[in-house]
Amino acid sequence: MKRxxxxxxxxxxxxxxxxxxxxxxxxxxxxHLAHCDACVQEVRGLVETTAVLGxxxxxxxxxxxxRRILAEVARTRQLTPAPEPVFITRSGWRQKALVxxxxxxxxxxxxxxxxxYRLAQQVEELRRDxxxxxAVMAAPDAEFNGAELDNGVSATVVSSGQxxxxxxxxxxxxxxxxRDYQLWLLDGEGDPRSGGLVRLRADGATTPxxxxxxxxxxxxxxxxxxxxxxxxxxxxxxxxxxxxx
Amino acid sequence: MDDRFxxxxxxxxxxxxxxxxxxxxxxxxxxxxxxxAFEDVYGQVSPSVFGLVRRVLxxxxxxxxxxxxxxxxxxxxxxxxxxxxxxxxxWVLTLAHRRAVDRVRSEQAGTDxxxxxxxxxxxxxxxxxxEEATDRLERERVRRCLESLTELxxxxxxxxxxxxxxxxDVARLLTxxxxxxxxxxxxxxxxxxxxxxxxx
Numbered sequence: 001m002k003r004x005x006x007x008x009x010x011x012x013x014x015x016x017x018x019x020x021x022x023x024x025x026x027x028x029x030x031x032h033l034a035h036c037d038a039c040v041q042e043v044r045g046l047v048e049t050t051a052v053l054g055x056x057x058x059x060x061x062x063x064x065x066x067r068r069i070l071a072e073v074a075r076t077r078q079l080t081p082a083p084e085p086v087f088i089t090r091s092g093w094r095q096k097a098l099v100x101x102x103x104x105x106x107x108x109x110x111x112x113x114x115x116x117y118r119l120a121q122q123v124e125e126l127r128r129d130x131x132x133x134x135a136v137m138a139a140p141d142a143e144f145n146g147a148e149l150d151n152g153v154s155a156t157v158v159s160s161g162q163x164x165x166x167x168x169x170x171x172x173x174x175x176x177x178x179r180d181y182q183l184w185l186l187d188g189e190g191d192p193r194s195g196g197l198v199r200l201r202a203d204g205a206t207t208p209x210x211x212x213x214x215x216x217x218x219x220x221x222x223x224x225x226x227x228x229x230x231x232x233x234x235x236x237x238x239x240x241x242x243x244x245x
Numbered sequence: 246m247d248d249r250f251x252x253x254x255x256x257x258x259x260x261x262x263x264x265x266x267x268x269x270x271x272x273x274x275x276x277x278x279x280x281x282a283f284e285d286v287y288g289q290v291s292p293s294v295f296g297l298v299r300r301v302l303x304x305x306x307x308x309x310x311x312x313x314x315x316x317x318x319x320x321x322x323x324x325x326x327x328x329x330x331x332x333x334x335x336w337v338l339t340l341a342h343r344r345a346v347d348r349v350r351s352e353q354a355g356t357d358x359x360x361x362x363x364x365x366x367x368x369x370x371x372x373x374x375x376e377e378a379t380d381r382l383e384r385e386r387v388r389r390c391l392e393s394l395t396e397l398x399x400x401x402x403x404x405x406x407x408x409x410x411x412x413x414d415v416a417r418l419l420t421x422x423x424x425x426x427x428x429x430x431x432x433x434x435x436x437x438x439x440x441x442x443x444x445x
Contacts, residue, residue, distance in 0.1 A: 011424075011427040011428050011431050012427060012431075013431050014412075014427060014428070014429075014430030014431025014432070014433070014434050014435075015405065015411075015412040015426075015427055015430050015431075017434055018402065018405035018406050018412075018430055018434070019339075019342050019343055019346050019405070019406075019409075020405035020406075020410065020411050020412045020415065020430065021411065021412065022411050022413060041445075044330070044331055044445045045435075045438050045443060045444070045445045046431075046434045046435070046438060047331055047335050047339060048331060048332060048335045048438070048443045048445045049434050049437050049438040049441060049443045050335075050338070050339075050342070050406055050434070051332065051334055051335035051338040051339070052387060052437075052441050052443060053387060053402075053406055053407075053437075054293050054296075054297040054338040054341065054342060054406075055293045055334070055338070055383065055387075056383065056384045056387040056388075057293070057296040057297045057299075057300040057407070058292035058293040058295075058296040058297075059292060059295055059296035059299060060292055060295075061291050061292065061294075061295035061309070061312060062309065065291070065295070065309050065312065065313060066287060066291065068313060069287065069291075069313050069316050069317060070280075070283075070284065070287070072313070072317050073280060073283055073316075073317060073320045074280065076317055076320060076321055077321075078276070078278060078320065078321050078322075078323065078324065079321055079322050079324060079325065080324070178322070178325065226325070226327070226330075
């Protein structure tokens, strides 16, 4: 079933490049892309191909349109470059991740009272969730870790070494236009591997994210990435925490 | 459209002479607020943006409106273009296609898709596309490559891209299983990519 699903996802590269995926499948495929370098490569080639189809439809626009657009441009404020093009070497990235992790745990320790309560609530909510998530929660070796940042963001990670899976959820994250929050699993060397995209609900909480193939991951971190996620982190983590605190 | 394409086109005379400043470089200038650079960007991409949007939406007035949104968006978010992720032209046309498709889908909700599709099918694609803006040779090349696809591949790709349909709609329109349409879209595009010599 799992293999079938994966194969199925891969054929979505065609509809994806053609913008022919309905919303729900688009999300699923983008999540898949975050894990699949080969798919990213393929999608690129297919998107370039659709662009040739687009060019083949070229038609001279009315002159009037040009005037209107230039006028609108003159009074339109541009977006500021997102915190994206900060490419950090892996070791540099890990250091930053650790600094943030440290800061997060200090904050967590300071605010433990209310935080413990919120953590319990998040855990409760996870419990009620889908079966795969519930299975991690119910694993005999399930470990619960939480962190709270001073900006009101809190996160919970439940991991099971036996199952090789973890469930991540957070509260207080704000949507960023054209960006996605992405979870990373860091091994002992600090090498990040995507754990999938973090989906925000309208209330600012996340849909519990199940990351599989935990392997030797020791830490988790979250970054803000261009929509659809990145094969490797392109920005500093906004939060990070060890799996075995 | 892109230098790398021109190089690979040994069999066909270069269709579009590469314009002096590369689009990617212009976008970098635009990202710094350079309105003059934006005028050059406009010169390079507005025919494809407008043509594509009109191909999908069909209504000329609405197409102008959406093309305007797209081009202002190019200005607004030029700093978000990342050359490592694809060509500048593809970035712009992806923005354009998404906007056009969003417009189609929001309006289509509740209307009779089949009726609209019948209308889409009735028109001959290339006569309406062909206008003075793009080079005939480039269009000819695309047409030849589209013809090298199987009937089902071609219809799937065209209904999705030029018609703005989701693959589920396409499956219904062509009365083929969903899985088949997904596969045909992918292998159709792959064949097209290889025929056009697109490399990325």
